[in-house]
Amino acid sequence: MNKFLVQGSRSLDGGIQIGGAKNSALKLMAASLLAEGLTSLSNVPDIADVAIMVELLEAMGVEVQRTGHRIDISVPHEIEPVAPYHLVERMRASISVLGPLLARIGRATVAMPGGDDFGSRPIDMHLQGLEQLGATFTHQHGDIQAQAKVLKGAEVFLEFPSVGATENLLMAAVLARGTTTIENAAREPEITDLANFLSQMGALIDGIGTSRLRVDGVERLEPISYEVIPDRIEAATYLCALAICGGELHLENARAEHMEMLLRKLEEMGMHISEGNGGVRGKVTERLKSADVSTLPYPGLATDYKPFLVAALSVASGAGMVTENIFAGRFRYVDELVRMGAEIKAEGRHAVVRGVERLSGAPVRAHDIRAGAALVIAGLGADGETIISDAHHVDRGYEDLAGKLSSVGAQVSRT
Numbered sequence: 001m002n003k004f005l006v007q008g009s010r011s012l013d014g015g016i017q018i019g020g021a022k023n024s025a026l027k028l029m030a031a032s033l034l035a036e037g038l039t040s041l042s043n044v045p046d047i048a049d050v051a052i053m054v055e056l057l058e059a060m061g062v063e064v065q066r067t068g069h070r071i072d073i074s075v076p077h078e079i080e081p082v083a084p085y086h087l088v089e090r091m092r093a094s095i096s097v098l099g100p101l102l103a104r105i106g107r108a109t110v111a112m113p114g115g116d117d118f119g120s121r122p123i124d125m126h127l128q129g130l131e132q133l134g135a136t137f138t139h140q141h142g143d144i145q146a147q148a149k150v151l152k153g154a155e156v157f158l159e160f161p162s163v164g165a166t167e168n169l170l171m172a173a174v175l176a177r178g179t180t181t182i183e184n185a186a187r188e189p190e191i192t193d194l195a196n197f198l199s200q201m202g203a204l205i206d207g208i209g210t211s212r213l214r215v216d217g218v219e220r221l222e223p224i225s226y227e228v229i230p231d232r233i234e235a236a237t238y239l240c241a242l243a244i245c246g247g248e249l250h251l252e253n254a255r256a257e258h259m260e261m262l263l264r265k266l267e268e269m270g271m272h273i274s275e276g277n278g279g280v281r282g283k284v285t286e287r288l289k290s291a292d293v294s295t296l297p298y299p300g301l302a303t304d305y306k307p308f309l310v311a312a313l314s315v316a317s318g319a320g321m322v323t324e325n326i327f328a329g330r331f332r333y334v335d336e337l338v339r340m341g342a343e344i345k346a347e348g349r350h351a352v353v354r355g356v357e358r359l360s361g362a363p364v365r366a367h368d369i370r371a372g373a374a375l376v377i378a379g380l381g382a383d384g385e386t387i388i389s390d391a392h393h394v395d396r397g398y399e400d401l402a403g404k405l406s407s408v409g410a411q412v413s414r415t
């Protein structure tokens with residue numbers, strides 16, 4: 001059995017501790033390959049994707065020890081530079097070992113990731129950027145064979161501010177000869193976290209947090225101890241649960257500066273938001289109003305927030321137009337919400353959501369991490385019981401979603 005059982009709830013009250021950011025932790029773990037020796041990461045969430053990244057590092061001959069939320073990564077002199085299909089298939093972020101492996105040992109075999117529930121997910125920008133630094137690629141039997149005798153700094157212009165391509169290029173450039181500039185770089189807080197991590201290891205990076213990163217390559221990097229930033233997407237999940245149920249929540253550790261657009265959107269809908277006590281507090285005293293939502297690269301509204309916002313709009317008063325500008329296929333969960341009585345019409349990149357008073361509990365299926373979490377919080381705004389199957393998708397990105405929601409008064413359990 002692999003399900004969430006959710007009962008409709010009326011009010012959430014209390015505090016929830018926000019864990020470390022999945023999308024940062026995974027990249028810092030990949031970046032640890034850049035330095036021989038012991039890297040220690042703290043505030044690493046206990047989630048399935050981290051376990052897959054541990055497996056991937058171990059498959060390369062790296063020793064990894066997990067103690068609670070801390071991970072000790074001992075990188076040996078010799079690494080086996082292979083990311084096999086059975087791991088890449090389970091987690092696309094495995095592709096982020098490509099840049100570090102090329103930089104550190106000049107070769108890698110990485111399985112080509114396939115599409116996923118967001119639709120097609122190309123990696124052409126990763127490969128083109130790395131080619132500009134001197135890497136060559138051949139495709140064989142589903143694998144990418146990468147080679148680089150030496151990586152040399154170059155000016156790289158990204159067609160789109162891709163998170164993954166920016167990260168791979170940054171991790172390659174730090175050990176390349178000479179200067180690399182990445183123009184139209186993605187600016188997500190997780191990229192800033194990676195850049196800060198690399199800088200502390202001894203990398204020379206200018207323009208951190210901007211769309212123009214300048215990297216002066218260094219000979220070697222040193223392993224360090226580092227704390228992962230809090231997960232803004234996990235925080236967004238609980239804020240949208242509050243939007244649906246009403247009440248008052250304090251999200252401990254959440255950083256308002258990482259999710260300003262989301263907080264503004266929720267305020268526009270009628271949530272009272274305040275910062276302080278090392279976190280973010282939200283309060284909802286009446287049914288929220290609808291709003292239009294349009295996803296954009298950071299600092300715009302993250303595409304990862306969208307399923308939660310659509311769940312919240314499903315029970316808000318009025319209608320809202322939702323536009324997806326990052327992943328064209330990211331509306332699959334809408335059919336599941338419609339099974340629960342939501343009034344949503346989705347076509348192409350757009351959806352119109354007309355809020356209903358209450359959804360109606362139903363059996364539904366999680367197709368990916370965020371869509372699954374959105375169905376769980378939608379279940380809080382439904383009469384009766386919602387059963388969400390394929391809950392393992394949610395475990396990829398959430399540490400104890402059911403426990404955290406239950407601790408503030410929701411009725412959510414995991415079978």
Ligand code: UD1
Nearest residue numbers: 023093121122123124125126162163164165303304326327
């Ligand atoms: C990361 C996040 C994901 C988030 C996304 C956008 C991780 C593990 N995942 O994914 O949760 O939703 O950022 O904020 O950090 N593209 C190309 N060619 C490429 C690369 C990307 O066309 O080589 C396109 C993608 O198809 C998509 C857009 O660029 O349409 C953005 O993708 P990208 O920012 O790269 O997302 P990920 O790094 O895969």
